[in-house]
Amino acid sequence: MADPVVSVVIERTSNLLIQKIVFLKGVRRQVERLQNDLVRMRCFLNDADQRQDEDERIRNWVSEIRAAAYDAEDIIEIFASKVEFFTKDKGLVTKLTYYPLKIVSLNKIGKEIESLRMRLKEIADSREEYGIKNLREGMTTHGEELQRIRRSSPLNEDKDIVGFGEITKSLVSELLKGGKNRRVVSIIGMGGAGKTTLAKKVYNHADVRTRFNCRAWVCVSSSYNHKETLRTIIKQLNPMTNELLDMLERMQEQDLEERLYKDLQDKRYLVVLDDVWKEAAWDCLATRAFPDGSTSSRLLLTSRNLDVAVHADALSKPHELKTLGEEDSWQLFLKKALVHEANAVCPPDLEEVGREIVRRCAGLPLAITVIGGLLLGKKELKSEWEKVLSNFSTYLSRSQNGVSAILELSYADLPANLKFCFLYLGLFPEDSVISVRKLIHMWVAEGIMQKRDAENLEETAAYDDVERLCRRNMVQVAEMTIDERIKSCRVHDLLRDVAIRKAEDENFFQIHDTRDDKISAKSRYLAVHTLSRDKNYFGSSTPPLRSLLFFNIRRYGEDISLSFKSFRKLRIVDLENVEMGYDLPEGIGEFRLLRYLGLRRTSIERLPHSFGFLRNLQTLDIRNINRVIVSNFIWKLESLRHLHAYDIMSNVPLKIEGLRNLQTLSRIHFDHIMHNDMTTLTSLQKLGIWVDGTSEIDKLCTHLSEVGSLKTLHLYCLEQPQSLAGLSKLHHVTALKLFGRGLRTLPPDFPPNLSRLSLKETRLGADPMPVLEKLGQLSFLKMKDAYEGSQHMVISRNGFHRLKFLELRYLRVDEIKVEEGALRRLQCLRIRECYRLEKLPEELKHISTLDKLELVDMPKDFIRRLDADMVSSVPSFSIF
Incomplete structure (x- = not known):
């Protein structure tokens, strides 16, 4: 698809027609014709896909279709929203009052649709004028050309390798270890991470050459050709003669597969399949061409896609190639950018700019190699290096290897x-x-x-x-x-x-990141990274914005001057971290299509009553440090799915019942919950409640016991409740979080099907383990600053017999005792910031299921005292 935006918008328009069919009576036929026009245009786009990158005329043509598709969606949704407002939940008299407005709107949308269809016809007619026809004849794409340039061979091995020492050893060991059956060893990583370079190093390793006397290398690539791949491997396994070449050209696919199978049969072979993109490419080769006998043969596969590696051999864990660290990046850069010497040293006057160049490469070996090679051909002058830095992206795009284009292959796929x-x-x-x-x-x-x-x-x-x-x-x-x-x-x-x-090529979005930026009148998605003090920074334009996101803008005392009537097409507004010195005006209610509103850490203290008009709002995030005063309008937000808050204040109990789409409701006060019939919230999955000393938890649990969809309950304790009894009534709840300094003791009972428990910032005085280890279904336990006692924590024999994941953070204990037979199913243990803890429990070395051990921000003395035998027995051990 030449333009993903058009494809997605056309699909959305189809869905919109289905969803809003009730409100589109009178223009339904016109809407369907418009939709058909857009689908036909999408067929043309399939052809335009081949030349969009190289031909600006085609890009402009696609851009016109995209704008028309967006306008179609906007027209339909705005109209449906108006009609819905005129008719839904209104009495007969009110409906009759609004009837003339409905007729006017019908007439208006009819004219707009016809105008849009004429526009699409003109765009379609201009195809031949732009030369957009027979696009696939006698042409190759930039991507195909790049694939040819990038075709790998094991012969030209790069000697300047850094940072691959340990992973090379691991890969060689994997290839050489026992096992008669054919196995697949995989290397995965992003484009340019060095997968091919690493594979060459392993392929040419002395031990590998000795072990496998039958070896072949083939670059599969995204434009996979099965016949050509088979021929390439066969040529490497046989003496090259004219007779062989002629025969291979004449052979059909099945014959080639049989010939390769025969060449490899009864041999201990190693075949490298470099740059495999599709699972289908592996299936073609593996099922018919590679014998799976008892010769200990191996295949080494490189891919950008983890799914391909797992599909090839689900029993072999892929080796993930990360980007290089800061020092490895610098060493590789020195080897590539300076005249080759045993220990190249950067001239002092070049080091600062050199390190900034390396930082821009962000650990990607291909980028470092390309930029380093470019600098090698220039004089070692600071001005030359600064020129490269200032034109960094341009040099990467224009290089022979085309770093940007190589990365774009992943996007194209x-x-x-x-x-x-x-x-x-x-x-x-x-x-x-x-x-x-x-x-x-x-x-x-x-x-x-x-x-x-x-x-x-x-x-x-x-x-x-x-x-x-x-x-x-x-x-x-x-x-x-x-x-x-x-x-x-x-x-x-x-x-x-x-x-x-x-x-930018597709006019998809604009980033406003300098004070001099002019905001395009065509922008649909706008990210504001720098906010001018000019209150009229939108200028005279009113772009048809759908998303407006603010980043890195802390304090802004002025009104951001959004003209609410001018931006009625907004679906997403995110003002997170914009500390505005004012509350939102009533005009926010004009954003009738708004679906996401992020007001986290904005210091807003009150939401206007006009919020009740935001019938399409799905997510409202008002997690501010201070309380947010809300009038009783939440029940009107019928599309609301997620309400995130820290503390909501209202003069009357908030009505929330009837919100059938609501999935998340966080940090609502106990009294508000008890005044609503919670069984009407049929989609509610996650609920957070503030409770205090007067809250009756037993009544709360009775109230919530019939909410069958509820899976996660968070209780935030301002002070110790009179009783925490009643949790055993919540059969549907599988995840529980208890939070707050007000909690000094554990509840006497827990939900019977509880599998996840989190204790955070509680003031438990007694060791909680004797109670928690008996929870029969518990598989996940997280404790953060949860226990104030000075005594040891003890997990007794057979305790936590189903626990798989345990995280302990900021606990003040000096020892955790684990008795024999405890934690028998533990898979992952994470210990963070437990500064008094002296050592790990000895019993950990006997837990055969323990696959991952993570130590985060632990004292140096603790790290020095680690038992080498213990940590070596854990497959994945990490210190952060």
Whole structure:
């Protein structure tokens, strides 16, 4: 697809037609015709895909289609929103009053749709005028040309390798270890990370050459050709003769597979499959061409996609190639940028600019190699190096290896909706650590996620797409939860540059990052990284914004001067960290299409009553340090899915019942909950409640026991409740968090199906382990600043017999005793900031299931006292 935005918008328009069909009576036929026009245009886009990168005329033509597609969606949604407002939940008299306005709106949208269809016809007619026809005849794409340049060979091995010592040893060991069956060893990493370089080093290793006397290397690439791949391998296994070449050219696919199978049969072979993109490419080779006998043969596979590696051999853990650290990056740069000597030293006057160049490469070996090679051909003058630094992106794009283009291959391989998701990440500032939860809410608000079934909501699909981008090495994991879910992520600087460049090419978004930037009148997505003091920084233009995001703007006492009537197409507004010196005006109610509003840490103290008009709002984040005063309008927000708050204050009990889409409701006061029929919140999964000394927990639990969808309950204790009894009534709850200095004792009972428990900042005086270790279903336990006692913590024999994940943070104990037979299923232990702890429990070395041990911010003395035998017995041991 030439333009992922158009593809996604056309799909959204189709869904919108289904969702709003009730409100589109009278113009339904016109809307359907418009939709058909857009689908036809998408067919033309499939052809335009081949030449968009090289031909500006085609880019402009695609841009016109994109603008029309967006306008179509806006027209339909704004109209449906108006009609919904005129008719929904209104009495007969009110409906009759609004009837003339409805007729006027019908007439207006009819004219707008016809005007848009004429516009699409003109765009279609201009194809031939732009030369957009027969695009696939006799042409090759830039990507295919690049693939040819990048085709790898094991012969030209790079001697200037740094940072690969340990992983090389590990790979060689993996290839040589016993086992008669054919196995696959994989290297995965982002484009330019050095996968091919590493594979060459392993392939040419003396021990590997000795072990495998039958070896071959083939570059598979994204434009996989099965016949050509088979021929390439066969040529390396046989003496090269004219007869062989002629025969291979005449052979059909099945004959080639049989010939390769015969050549490899009964041999101990090693075949490197470099740059495998698709699972299908592996399947073609593995099932028919590579014998799986008892010769201890091996395949070494490199890929950007983790799924390909896992698919090839689910029993072999892929070796992930990370970017280089600061010092390794510097050493590689010196080897590439300076005249080759045994120990190259950077001239003092060049070191500062040199290190900044290396920083811009962000640990990517390919970028360091390209820039270093470029500098090698220049004089060692500070002015020359500074020139390269100031034109960094240009040099990477124009280099013979085309670093940017190589990274763009990963982008080109994404399906349309993932391209959209990836481009959206480009809005975030450089080096941002991005909350996955926030990202998911934004993507869902954008309408690019489709509900898969009743159980798997759009949020599930969005999280899956974050994982897919990470598995494709387009996005890096920044932080994982202890049970290995992605908590936050980041985008490599050079891949972010790709996203920005692609987004600019497609007029997808604009980043306002200098005070002199002019905001384009065509911008649909705008990220403001620098905010001018000029109150009219939008100028005279009123761009058709859909998303408006503010970053790195702390204090801003002036009104940001959004003209609410001019920006009615906004779906997302994120003002997080903008410490505004005022509250939002009543005009916010004009944003009728708004789905996501982020007001976290904005110092806003009151929400206006006009919020009740935001019927499409899905996510409202008002987690401020101070209380936020809210009038009784929340029940009107019928599309609301997630309400995040720290403390909400209202003069009357807030009405929340009837919100059937609500999934998350955080930090609502006990009294508000008790005044509502919670069984009407049929989608509610996560609930956070403030409780105090007068709160009757038993009554609360009775009240919540019929909320069948509720899975997660957080109790925030301002002071010790009179009783915490009653939790055993919550059969549906599987996750419980107890938070607050007011909690001094554990509850006498717990939900019977509890699998996850978190204790945070509680004042427990007695060792909680004797109680917690008896919770039969518990698999996840997290304790942070939860225990004030000075005595040891003891986990007794057979305690926690189902616990898999344990995190202990900021506990003041000096010893944790684990008796024999305890924690028998523990997989991951994370200990953070436990400054008094003297040593790890001895029994850990006997827990055979323990796969991961993480020590975070622990004292140096503690690290020095570690038992080498103990930590060596854990497959994954990390110190942060």
